[in-house]
Amino acid sequence: MNSTVIVFPGSNCDRDVATALTKLQFKNKMVWHKDNNLPKSDLIVIPGGFSYGDYLRSGAIAAKSNILKEVIRAANSGCLILGICNGFQILIETGLLQGALLRNRSLKFISKDVYLKVINNDNKFCKNYKKNNIINLNIAHNEGNYFTQKDHLKELEDNALIPFKYCDKEGSINDNNNPNGSINNIAGILNNKKNILGMMPHPERMIDSLISNTDGIGLFNSILN
Amino acid sequence: MKITKDIIESHGLKLDEYSKIKQLLDREPNYLELGIFSAMWNEHCSYKSSKVHLKKLPIKNKNVIQGPGENAGVIDIGDDDAIIFKIESHNHPSFIEPYQGAATGVGGILRDIFTMGARPIALLNSIHFGDPNNKKTKNLLNGVVSGIGGYGNCIGIPTVAGETKFHKTYNENILVNAMAVGLANKKKIFYSKAKGINKAVVYVGSKTGRDGIHGASMASAEFDENSEDKKPTVQVGDPFTEKLLMEACLELMKKESIISIQDMGAAGLTSSSVEMAHKGNLGIELNLDKIPCREENMSPYEMMLSESQERMLIILEDGKENEAREIFKKWDLDFVVIGKTTDTKNLSLKFQKKIVATIPIDALSSKAPLYDRKWSKKKLSKKKTNIKELKKIKFDEAFFKILSSPNHSNKKWVTEQYDQMVMGDTIERSGANAAVIKIHNKDKAIAVTVDSSANYCKSHPLSGGKQIVSESWRNLISVGAKPIAITNCLNFGNPENPEVMGEFAENILGVKEACEFLDYPVVSGNVSFYNGTNNNNIFPTPVIGGVGLIKNLKKIQNHRFKKIDSKILIIGKTFGHLDQSVLINEMYNVNDGIPPEVNLLNEKNNGEIVLKLINEGFVNSVHDISTGGIILALAEMSLSSQIGVKILKPKKLSNIFEYFFGEDQSRYVVEVDKNNYFKIEKLLKDNNIYFENIGVTQKDSFELDKDLKTSVKELYEINNKWYNNFNGLIS
Numbered sequence: 001m002n003s004t005v006i007v008f009p010g011s012n013c014d015r016d017v018a019t020a021l022t023k024l025q026f027k028n029k030m031v032w033h034k035d036n037n038l039p040k041s042d043l044i045v046i047p048g049g050f051s052y053g054d055y056l057r058s059g060a061i062a063a064k065s066n067i068l069k070e071v072i073r074a075a076n077s078g079c080l081i082l083g084i085c086n087g088f089q090i091l092i093e094t095g096l097l098q099g100a101l102l103r104n105r106s107l108k109f110i111s112k113d114v115y116l117k118v119i120n121n122d123n124k125f126c127k128n129y130k131k132n133n134i135i136n137l138n139i140a141h142n143e144g145n146y147f148t149q150k151d152h153l154k155e156l157e158d159n160a161l162i163p164f165k166y167c168d169k170e171g172s173i174n175d176n177n178n179p180n181g182s183i184n185n186i187a188g189i190l191n192n193k194k195n196i197l198g199m200m201p202h203p204e205r206m207i208d209s210l211i212s213n214t215d216g217i218g219l220f221n222s223i224l225n
Numbered sequence: 226m227k228i229t230k231d232i233i234e235s236h237g238l239k240l241d242e243y244s245k246i247k248q249l250l251d252r253e254p255n256y257l258e259l260g261i262f263s264a265m266w267n268e269h270c271s272y273k274s275s276k277v278h279l280k281k282l283p284i285k286n287k288n289v290i291q292g293p294g295e296n297a298g299v300i301d302i303g304d305d306d307a308i309i310f311k312i313e314s315h316n317h318p319s320f321i322e323p324y325q326g327a328a329t330g331v332g333g334i335l336r337d338i339f340t341m342g343a344r345p346i347a348l349l350n351s352i353h354f355g356d357p358n359n360k361k362t363k364n365l366l367n368g369v370v371s372g373i374g375g376y377g378n379c380i381g382i383p384t385v386a387g388e389t390k391f392h393k394t395y396n397e398n399i400l401v402n403a404m405a406v407g408l409a410n411k412k413k414i415f416y417s418k419a420k421g422i423n424k425a426v427v428y429v430g431s432k433t434g435r436d437g438i439h440g441a442s443m444a445s446a447e448f449d450e451n452s453e454d455k456k457p458t459v460q461v462g463d464p465f466t467e468k469l470l471m472e473a474c475l476e477l478m479k480k481e482s483i484i485s486i487q488d489m490g491a492a493g494l495t496s497s498s499v500e501m502a503h504k505g506n507l508g509i510e511l512n513l514d515k516i517p518c519r520e521e522n523m524s525p526y527e528m529m530l531s532e533s534q535e536r537m538l539i540i541l542e543d544g545k546e547n548e549a550r551e552i553f554k555k556w557d558l559d560f561v562v563i564g565k566t567t568d569t570k571n572l573s574l575k576f577q578k579k580i581v582a583t584i585p586i587d588a589l590s591s592k593a594p595l596y597d598r599k600w601s602k603k604k605l606s607k608k609k610t611n612i613k614e615l616k617k618i619k620f621d622e623a624f625f626k627i628l629s630s631p632n633h634s635n636k637k638w639v640t641e642q643y644d645q646m647v648m649g650d651t652i653e654r655s656g657a658n659a660a661v662i663k664i665h666n667k668d669k670a671i672a673v674t675v676d677s678s679a680n681y682c683k684s685h686p687l688s689g690g691k692q693i694v695s696e697s698w699r700n701l702i703s704v705g706a707k708p709i710a711i712t713n714c715l716n717f718g719n720p721e722n723p724e725v726m727g728e729f730a731e732n733i734l735g736v737k738e739a740c741e742f743l744d745y746p747v748v749s750g751n752v753s754f755y756n757g758t759n760n761n762n763i764f765p766t767p768v769i770g771g772v773g774l775i776k777n778l779k780k781i782q783n784h785r786f787k788k789i790d791s792k793i794l795i796i797g798k799t800f801g802h803l804d805q806s807v808l809i810n811e812m813y814n815v816n817d818g819i820p821p822e823v824n825l826l827n828e829k830n831n832g833e834i835v836l837k838l839i840n841e842g843f844v845n846s847v848h849d850i851s852t853g854g855i856i857l858a859l860a861e862m863s864l865s866s867q868i869g870v871k872i873l874k875p876k877k878l879s880n881i882f883e884y885f886f887g888e889d890q891s892r893y894v895v896e897v898d899k900n901n902y903f904k905i906e907k908l909l910k911d912n913n914i915y916f917e918n919i920g921v922t923q924k925d926s927f928e929l930d931k932d933l934k935t936s937v938k939e940l941y942e943i944n945n946k947w948y949n950n951f952n953g954l955i956s
Contacts, residue, residue, distance in 0.1 A: 009472070009556060010465050012381020016649040034555075048647075050379045053465030109374050111644045112637075140378065140644040205646045210778060211663065212646070 001224055003028045004041040006071065006087075008062055013048035013084065013204065020204040021045070024220045031067060038070045043080045043223055046071070046087030048140070048202060058101065058143045059086060063093035072096060080124060080223060081196040085141055088188070088198030097191055097198045099148030104141070105181025111140035113212070114179055116187050116201060117167040120160040123194040128222040134171045135215035137201035139179060144200040146182040146189070153183060161190040164199060226256045236263035236439075242594055249588040257526045257574070258582045264439075264492035264530055265499060265589040268754050274720035275752040277597045278733045283746040288709050291748065295416055296337040296488065298748025299409070300710050302774050306664060307411035308671055309343035312351075312404035312714040312770040314753035318459040319401035323368025324375070327352075327401050328462040331376040332534050334405040336488035339471045340537065342415040342478050343407025346648060347662050348377045350387040350403050351675045351714070351768040355396030357631045357951060362391070365399050367952070372462075373403065374642040379464035380471070383651050384643035385660035386674060391631045394679070397758035402714040404770040406673055408664060415478060417487040417497075419505030419540050419566050424484060426498070426509060426564040427546075429553055430470045430536040434519035436460050437493070437532025447719055447755045466535040466558075473556040474537065482545030489536040495529045497538040498564075499572055503590040508569035513576040517559040525576045540566060600726035603686050608817035610804050612882050615813050620881055620932045623812050624856055625943050630811060633853060634947035635864075656865065658703035658784050658849055661775065670775040672706035678852070679764040680805050681820035686728045686765055690735020691823040695890060697771035698743050699849040702832040703893065705782040705839040706773030708743065713750040713769050718762025720754045728765040736767065742825040743832075745771070782839045784848035784861060786868035786896055791845055791922045793870060794905070795855060797831045797892030798915045801883025807853045808886040821889050828891040834914050835893050843901050843908075850892040855919075856885040856929065858894045863927055863937045864944055871928045872920035881932050896922060 003026040007014045014030065021028040029039050033051075038044070051062035062068060068090070075081045075096055083091040091097045104110055118126055118133040129135070148156070156162050164187040168177040178185045180200070188199025203216030226232075233243045236259055246254055246262050254262060268274060284292035290307055291299035297311035315330025331348060338345050350373055355362050370389075377384045382405070437460035477483060485505070487497040494516070502509040513525050519533070541549055546562065553560035567573070572589065574582040585592075627633050640655035652670060653661035659674035676697045682689030694711065701708040713736065718725040740746055756763045775781055803809050804818025838844045846866075850858045859870055878884045897905055902918075909916050928934045 009469055010379070012379075012468070012647055016647065019649060049381060050465055050468075053379070053463070055465070108371065109378055109642045109644075111378070111646070112641045138646045140646065142378075202646070205649055208649075211649065211652055 001026050001043065002039070002041045003043040003045060004039055005030050005045045005047055006033065006067055007031065008033045008049065008051040010051050010053055011047050011049035013202065017045050017047045017084065017204045020207045020216070020220060023207060024217065024224065033065050033067050036066055036070065038074060041079060043082060044071055044074060046083040046090050048085030048087060051086055051090060059089035059093040062090045068094055075196055078195055082125065083198040084202055084204065085200055088200055089143060091196060091198040096196050097189055098152050099146055099189065101143045102145040102147050103143050104145050109142045110179055113138050114201065115167050115169055115177065116164040117171050117173060119162050119165050122160055123163060123190055125197045125219055125222055126163045128218045128225065132171065134167065136213055137203060137215060138205045138212065139201050141200055144180045144182065146186045148183065156189055159192065162186055163190060163197065164188045228253060228256065228259055236260065237267055238263050242266060245594065249585065249592060255582065257529065258584055260526050260530050261495050261582065261584060262589065264495045266593050270492050270496055271593045272752060273594050274596050274598050274754060275729065276595055278730050281733060281737050283737060283740045284748065286710065286744050286746050289746060289748055290411060293747065293749055296340045298710065298712055299341065299414055300748060300772065301411055302671065305411050307409045307414060308406060308772055309338050309341050309409055310404065310406040310712055310770065310772055311337050311749040312402055312712045312768060313337070313751040314714050314716060315401045315403065316399060316716065316753055316756055319369055320399050322459040323365045324372040325459050325461050327369040327372030328376040329460045329534055330401050330403045331373055332462045332464065332467050333490050334403045335380065335382065335467065336490065338405045338407035339474055340415065340486055340488045341409065342413050343409035344475060345382045345405050345407040346650065347406040347660065347673055348382050348384040348403065349673055349675045349770060350384065351677055352387070353390045353392065353395045353400035353766060355391065355399065356393040357391050359396045363952065369401055370639050370642050376462055376464045378644040380468045381647050383645050383647050385645055385651055385662065386655050388675060388677065389636055389639050392679065392764065394764045397761065398756045398763050400716050400756065400766055402768050404675055404712065406772065413478065415483055415486050417485050417501050417504055419485050419501040419507050421484065422507065422566050422568045424566045425541045425546060425562045426511065426566065427539045427541055427549070428516065428536065428559065428561045428563045429539060430558055431463065431466050431533055432517040432519035432559060433523065433528055433531045434533045435523065435527055435531060438527060438530045447757050460532045460534050462534050469556040469558055470535050470537065473553050473558055477549055477552050480548060482542050482549055484540040484542055486537060486539045489538060491532065493530065493532045499586060499589045501538065501540060502566070502572065502586045508567035508571045508573065508586060509564060510567050510573040511564035513574055515561050515563040517561055525574060525581050598720055598726045599723045600730045601723045602727055603731060605685060605819055606817050610809050610815055610818055612803060612880060618812060623808060624933060626812060627807055627853060628860060628940065629943045629947055631947055633857065635944045638948040652781060653704060653783055659700040659706065661704050661781055663778065668778050670778060670781060672701045672704045672773040672775060673771065674700040675768055675770045676700065677766050677768040679766040680810055682732055682767060683764040684805050685819040686731035687735040688820055688822060690732040690767065691739040691825065692820065692890060693767060693769045694736055694739035694743065694745060695823050695828045696851055697769040698745055699832060701771050701773035702836050703782065703784065703847045703849045705780045705836065706775045707836065708745050708771055708773040710746050710748045711740065711769050711771045713747055713767055715750065715752045716756050716763065716766040716768065717754050718757045722762065725762050732765055732767055739823065739825060743829060780840055782844065782847050784846055784865060786862050786866040786922050787845040789868060789922055789924050790899065791896045792899055792902055792918060793872065793920045793922065794895050794897060795892060795917045795919055796835060796895060796914060797827065798889065799855065799878065799884060799887055799892065800889045801878050801880065801887035802889050803883060803887055806886055806888045808882065823890045831891045831893065831914060834909065834912055835895065838895065838905065843905050844895045844897055846896040848894045850894060852888060854886040854888050855894065860940055862894065864941055867937050869923045869926040869937050870920055871923045872930065874930045875917050875919065881930060885929060
């Protein structure tokens with residue numbers, strides 16, 4: 001399976017995602033933000049980082065970059081797109097995903113391991129997880145507080161477009177285990193066609209039990225199969 | 226402009242130093258030249274008060290590739306891999322403007338690392354604040370922590386370890402020390418020494434602005450009530466540009482085009498150009514009309530003294546300009562040839578077609594003033610604290626109070642603001658004995674740690690010097706690493722005060738003794754004097770950054786209890802030393818006496834045996850014993866694993882406070898399987914290692930003798946409540 005990782009000058013999880021993809025047998029290519037062409041890909045990953053410094057709203061400038069025009073074109077023709085952390089912020093800014101990522105409720109950067117419940121696995125990113133699986137991934141962000149309007153929230157809930165929600169070790173979902181204030185504890189969302197996933201947690205950081213755990217592998221393996 | 230006494234003093238120069246300048250130049254300097262001298266001759270850049278003492282430190286062992294004197298130290302970790310690391314202070318700027326001061330401290334130390342060809346792989350820090358009740362503390366704490374995080378998180382280097390401490394001695398002068406560790410190919414290490422004449426001198430990175438002018442001079446004086454006015458001397462950081470600069474430099478370093486490279490740190494363009502010329506025994510000529518400026522009408526004085534961040538100076542091989550320019554263009558950075566190397570041995574500056582300064586390089590470097598300042602030996606306190614004479618406090622009350630105190634409460638409110646996992650190789654994060662970072666795509670790892678013990682160093686500078694090196698060594702041993710070398714950041718008061726200079730001199734001797742005995746040399750470092758306000762000097766606070774190697778990833782150890790019903794051993798002898806301990810200092814507010822003695826022979830023997838136990842696979846977990854004694858070590862092991870303990874105090878020490886809170890050195894707690902116990906006992910006895918078998922791990926309950934019984938869950942709550950109350954957070 002061919003994957004492509006988009007590299008902005010301020011991306012800093014590009015190598016980590018590439019390491020994960022290669023380890024899991026994707027044929028991966030890195031594409032520089034100034035390029036105008038995307039190689040033929042089954043999966044495009046927009047990695048975490050600070051795209052162009054993000055001194056303006058996170059992802060706002062990246063959303064207007066040349067390469068994103070190509071990503072939008074690929075997305076519209078059905079290619080799988082995965083935006084992690086800053087990648088999620090960029091997908092929101094392009095309008096490929098709806099809603100907004102506000103500053104964390106604590107107004108502080110948060111980096112820690114969090115529990116997530118797999119709410120919906122009926123999509124190409126999560127099918128290797130079982131529904132209601134509890135997985136442990138790392139988050140590291142300043143603006144991960146997901147917000148959206150009532151109608152869209154209902155659409156997300158009703159149409160199985162929320163793959164992950166923050167929860168506790170036992171799987172209960174409430175405000176005490178919501179790290180950043182996201183509405184309904186949402187950690188990631190899909191578009192209507194379910195070919196675009198944006199998520200704040202970093203699956204690429206959880207692929208090796210020596211370093212952390214292997215809970216992120218399920219996501220990459222779902223895409224492979 | 227006529228140089229007056231006021232102008233000289235406002236440049237932080239003494240009148241006799243000014244006479245020396247005139248003598249070296251054989252004339253009066255002009256205003257620009259005076260500024261350049263002040264930038265190079267201040268304490269921060271010249272090490273004029275510390276050099277005579279620093280020379281005593283051991284700087285070599287079989288792993289050392291480069292010791293002090295370059296941007297950072299370099300050690301060999303096998304297979305062509307080298308680790309490059311250094312620690313540096315940013316105390317003064319951080320007190321004036323905590324966010325930017327701390328952020329640019331991180332930025333500066335990162336540049337020192339990648340200038341030499343290393344990709345940074347870890348950041349650490351040691352931060353000291355005043356009393357939490359001091360009205361400035363909260364703002365400084367929050368600003369510094371978010372500044373450190375803001376820079377490291379953005380550039381994408383994990384912040385993996387550190388220490389956050391509070392003491393009233395830092396009320397008016399906080400400490401912010403940042404350490405960076407990088408990985409390089411040992412055949413591709415870059416130095417600052419210029420070679421050859423008529424070589425292009427290239428300016429790359431950010432544009433020069435008016436920020437940070439006289440930053441290094443500001444950091445070479447005490448504070449007073451007008452310190453707030455110094456805000457314009459603080460630099461402003463831009464981690465995104467640093468990321469671009471780092472990637473561009475590392476990309477250029479893959480080619481064969483760099484002769485030498487130096488970052489513009491303290492004293493900016495001045496120190497970087499002088500440093501390169503001095504090392505190469507050459508001259509350097511700069512055309513200041515070419516300097517990329519951020520603001521209009523900048524004068525040569527401002528350009529030469531600006532400490533704008535994220536800039537580098539490179540000397541290129543002939544004919545490599547275009548190749549190099551293309552790389553910096555790719556990263557959208559300035560790339561301008563601003564001058565050349567010469568054989569004049571002068572720093573020569575041109576501006577608007579005129580020569581505006583000519584100074585012999587050696588006048589700025591090797592002929593800079595050197596002082597062997599007066600120092601007095603520390604008068605040691607002869608008092609001894611007798612615990613029985615102090616007011617009675619209940620054992621459990623004392624323990625809970627310490628566990629919930631600012632210095633010993635859980636620090637995740639700090640570490641959770643740092644991305645610890647980016648780069649994907651962090652095996653042990655903050656809170657461990659030492660952080661452990663895997664070498665990318667290799668089967669080995671390094672361990673890194675920072676340590677300080679200001680109380681010990683204040684009451685006994687010599688012994689304190691030995692202790693901090695030993696504690697650093699012990700931390701690395703506890704994760705299964707072989708300690709290799711250290712970097713040190715020496716934070717002291719005013720060196721013109723003989724007592725402060727005495728603390729410095731004796732402390733260096735202590736550090737030296739331990740480094741020599743443990744074969745743990747100093748390969749880089751930084752001295753920060755003038756930490757104090759209005760003649761109040763801070764406690765001497767040397768900070769040690771240690772690096773060790775783990776050759777086999779399967780042999781990494783940590784301090785989390787693994788099983789219920791394991792045996793718990795204490796390696797090393799407990800005498801019950803309480804003077805200068807957390808218990809006596811913090812609970813009773815008594816500061817008499819001297820800290821525990823460090824027996825380096827025991828330190829070495831005990832450490833080596835623990836490393837052997839780890840490598841034989843005999844231990845389930847290990848924790849070194851430091852401040853707070855056995856009880857705090859056990860609590861940390863329980864808190865991190867949610868496994869309890871049942872401990873029986875050995876009979877020989879009658880007092881439970883002395884046994885559990887004593888801070889005797891060279892000790893470790895190890896958890897071992899019952900099945901292995903006899904093998905371990907034999908190994909320890911055969912090697913004449915003193916140890917005690919003090920109890921077992923158990924489910925949930927934390928029990929010490931008859932004197933304490935509580936649950937791990939309760940300990941967790943006690944350990945976590947301080948910061949939320951302090952900062953008024955709900956969650």
